[in-house]
């Protein structure tokens with residue numbers, strides 16, 4: 001919708017402006033019936049591709065499967081006209097992160113992401129083969145995240161079919177290690193996101209309630225190493241410094257770091273100490289699971305933990321704290337929220353209903369790494385499904401495929417054209 005606004009600077013001249021700048025308001029309804037029809041025709045090829053993707057087992061660290069998947073995806077991208085580059089994981093995870101690049105005639109740079117790894121070990125497929133039953137297509141990893149891959153590749157096929165090339169750069173990233181924290185691909189995600197204007201991440205959405213999630217928790221782990229001094233527990237316990245006693249005291253004096261109201265969760269989850277029942281333990285180690293809603297809070301939690309560590313019950317004990325940072329917190333920026341509103345509006349055009357959720361999810365996604373760039377990021381562009389990360393049968397909703405392809409194609413077209 002457009003509206004007339006008179007400004008003083010315009011000296012009485014009527015200035016026609018959009019009711020919102022290109023990125024901060026949902027696009028007006030612009031139903032594209034040709035795209036709708038084409039998206040419906042693309043359903044069967046998408047289901048066929050899902051079968052091919054499910055039949056390549058690509059569990060965590062599966063060198064054979066990830067290599068096979070990388071070759072398949074590179075082949076698909078080349079067939080769509082993309083230039084493909086391969087990027088080894090920074091941490092030695094097997095397989096290649098696959099990047100496909102399409103250069104267009106426009107100026108906007110858009111990054112599409114999905115991950116090729118699943119949580120299922122090799123052999124799982126034998127007992128849970130691909131199958132279609134009514135409106136559901138089943139298979140290990142079919143929702144998370146083979147559905148995301150299929151949406152991206154079939155969206156590109158739709159854009160090619162209508163010779164749409166008005167983007168500047170359209171880049172596709174398929175990474176190998178999302179399920180294990182993306183330690184080997186996070187730098188690649190961050191650098192690609194920084195060089196693009198928009199990031200669309202294709203994780204699945206719950207079939208029971210489709211949604212774009214605007215917030216996920218940051219994750220970190222703290223390890224406390226407590227060093228004391230061994231001594232015979234029966235003969236001369238007072239000559240020892242009991243690392244286990246100090247560890248127990250550390251647990252108690254850090255209880256108040258957990259602060260649910262501030263979206264900070266801090267819980268000790270692993271402990272070990274001692275080597276024999278008759279020896280004062282010289283060493284103890286503790287591990288804490290840390291979750292946070294705001295990235296600046298991680299430094300505050302770490303400082304609080306270090307300060308508490310030095311308030312020792314046994315002065316001779318030594319405590320060192322190591323914090324391993326996992327995914328940062330994701331909080332959709334204004335630009336990201338505008339993408340969600342736009343997506344919701346486009347989805348409505350073809351009968352789709354999708355909620356925009358502010359409820360913070362405890363688990364993370366690669367959207368969090370992408371968002372460190374400050375660029376607008378939208379998560380949840382994959383297929384609606386269920387049963388992922390469980391031993392229940394994982395499936396996607398087949399009738400959602402056309403509307404998801406329509407959504408994917410229209411998002412790229414609108415963002416490319418500055419609509």
Ligand SMILES: [Zn+2]
Nearest residue numbers: 144145178203
């Ligand atoms: Zn996933």
